[in-house]
Amino acid sequence: NDSYHRVHGEVPTHAPQWKKCNDSGKEFTDIIYEKAVGEGIAKITINRPERRNSFRPQTVKELMRAFNDARDDNTIGVIIFTGKGTQAFCSGGDQSFRGKNGYADYDDFGRLNVLDLQVQIRRLPKPVIAMVAGYAVGGGHVLHMVCDITIAADNAVFGQTGPKVGSFDAGYGASIMDRLIGPKRAREMWFMCRFYKADEAEKMGLVNTVVPLEKLEEETVKWCREIMRNSPMAIRVLKSALNAIDDGHSGLQQIAGDGTLLFYGTEEGSEGKNSYLERRKPDFSRFPRLP
Numbered sequence: 296n297d298s299y300h301r302v303h304g305e306v307p308t309h310a311p312q313w314k315k316c317n318d319s320g321k322e323f324t325d326i327i328y329e330k331a332v333g334e335g336i337a338k339i340t341i342n343r344p345e346r347r348n349s350f351r352p353q354t355v356k357e358l359m360r361a362f363n364d365a366r367d368d369n370t371i372g373v374i375i376f377t378g379k380g381t382q383a384f385c386s387g388g389d390q391s392f393r394g395k396n397g398y399a400d401y402d403d404f405g406r407l408n409v410l411d412l413q414v415q416i417r418r419l420p421k422p423v424i425a426m427v428a429g430y431a432v433g434g435g436h437v438l439h440m441v442c443d444i445t446i447a448a449d450n451a452v453f454g455q456t457g458p459k460v461g462s463f464d465a466g467y468g469a470s471i472m473d474r475l476i477g478p479k480r481a482r483e484m485w486f487m488c489r490f491y492k493a494d495e496a497e498k499m500g501l502v503n504t505v506v507p508l509e510k511l512e513e514e515t516v517k518w519c520r521e522i523m524r525n526s527p528m529a530i531r532v533l534k535s536a537l538n539a540i541d542d543g544h545s546g547l548q549q550i551a552g553d554g555t556l557l558f559y560g561t562e563e564g565s566e567g568k569n570s571y572l573e574r575r576k577p578d579f580s581r582f583p584r585l586p
């Protein structure tokens with residue numbers, strides 16, 4: 296570690312300068328979207344602290360737009376996902392918006408669009424770090440689980456509530472949990488709906504580290520800066536590789552897409568395209584058939 300730091304230098308711990316972003320001129324109502332000036336870090340915050348940062352369909356729509364922007368912005372290398380205030384990361388779906396066929400807002404049309412958000416985070420080719428203070432429960436617990444890394448404050452509380460409030464997430468909410476904490480613990484967590492404190496969650500493998508609440512953002516930014524020192528392509532391929540088996544065909548598609556992306560940048564890949572555009576036969580003879 297010492298020699299690493301001699302070569303690379305200590306990771307700076309100063310607070311970043313956050314700049315607010317909007318959605319192509321439109322202000323967000325349910326979230327805050329920021330980028331740290333000159334750092335390659337984006338921060339997406341659910342901004343409904345009075346409802347313990349529970350999400351309604353509008354919240355999820357805004358989150359998806361912000362995650363999409365962070366994905367498309369090639370200066371951004373890592374994304375922090377968090378909740379406003381110290382009482383909750385997210386308390387799941389806003390129960391007052393739950394209707395007969397899902398969560399409905401202005402248009403009275405039920406949906407579970409948080410499932411699309413889960414997939415988006417999982418497939419986003421940049422690390423997403425959940426920064427958790429307070430409750431991460433119900434669908435909010437699933438959201439931290441689909442993130443790549445979770446940094447928890449010492450006041451964080453984790454749990455599922457579905458079987459208590461008449462719902463369940465039998466998708467990623469079940470399968471990713473089983474992967475993270477193992478089949479017995481996953482059954483315990485879902486069947487009993489107990490809440491777990493940060494130190495227990497760390498022991499269970501639900502979170503990467505626990506820090507004092509007042510150090511939460513400093514530590515999370517430090518992890519982001521450490522990731523930002525490393526190769527973006529290596530991290531991109533590793534994220535898809537780490538998800539590939541569990542995500543089946545879509546996992547293969549993601550990692551295969553990374554392969555294609557890399558191939559496009561080679562002379563061999565360009566020879567195929569150029570020969571087509573130049574209306575000649577491709578000449579692949581100069582490219583080695585590697586062992």
Ligand code: S0N
Pocket residue numbers: 345346347349382383386387388389390391407409410430432433434435437456457460461462463464465468
């Ligand atoms: C988080 C808890 C433990 C916090 O307790 P605390 O600190 O005592 O605060 P409260 O006084 O309870 O809350 C403050 C105010 O916030 C409101 N509020 C909190 N959470 C919600 C919520 N989820 N929906 C609506 N309102 C909420 C309180 O009502 C209170 O308001 P006022 O001040 O006006 O009284 C505690 O709040 C708690 O237990 N919350 C509920 C947790 C919960 O059960 N969440 C829903 C679980 N279900 C989902 O998330 C489902 C969504 C989903 O992701 C999904 C995905 C795939 C497939 C299926 C589903 C599905 O299950 O539908």
